[in-house]
Amino acid sequence: MSLFSGKGKEDELRTPAPPGFPPAPSASRPDRGSERNQPAPIGKGDGMANIGKSISIKGDLTGNEDLVIEGKVEGKVELPNNQLTIGANGVVKAEVGAKSVVVIGRVAGNVKGSERVEIQATGIVEGDVAAPRLLVAEGAVVNGSIQMTKPQGAAGAAPASEVRKVG
Numbered sequence: 001m002s003l004f005s006g007k008g009k010e011d012e013l014r015t016p017a018p019p020g021f022p023p024a025p026s027a028s029r030p031d032r033g034s035e036r037n038q039p040a041p042i043g044k045g046d047g048m049a050n051i052g053k054s055i056s057i058k059g060d061l062t063g064n065e066d067l068v069i070e071g072k073v074e075g076k077v078e079l080p081n082n083q084l085t086i087g088a089n090g091v092v093k094a095e096v097g098a099k100s101v102v103v104i105g106r107v108a109g110n111v112k113g114s115e116r117v118e119i120q121a122t123g124i125v126e127g128d129v130a131a132p133r134l135l136v137a138e139g140a141v142v143n144g145s146i147q148m149t150k151p152q153g154a155a156g157a158a159p160a161s162e163v164r165k166v167g
Helices: 009-013
Strands: 048-051 056-062 066-069 072-086 091-103 106-108 111-119 124-126 134-136 145-148 161-164
Parallel strands (some): 048 066, 091 106, 091 111, 106 124
């Protein structure tokens, strides 16, 4: 009969954690703190900012990272190289411009996407929409004009056509 019963010396010396406490970190892995409580490392340009439900901003927003708005924003929002998402609780009274715009909440103002605009079923846009690609889900509301232009640099770009909603 073996003294260690097939267990390593490390396993024998480790005592089980009391109830309600996390297990002790493994000796083979350096202790980095609780992984659940540590923010994920963010590389340059990888980040996503979030304006929470209880936040209200009046003024201009510009930036160089993706943004999710769940609160209220009044003014102007410009993210020329990134995605802007107006979340389900988001209320935006602003001129909006971004590379890609996703509307799940409500926008009162013109929306311009240099690549695309998506208005989901719960989305409401009270203003003009301009983008080379547009996705409007069934149930979404758009009260304004829609202008779809070809992406910049497209060969043989034709003049923009405009579709107006009658109502």
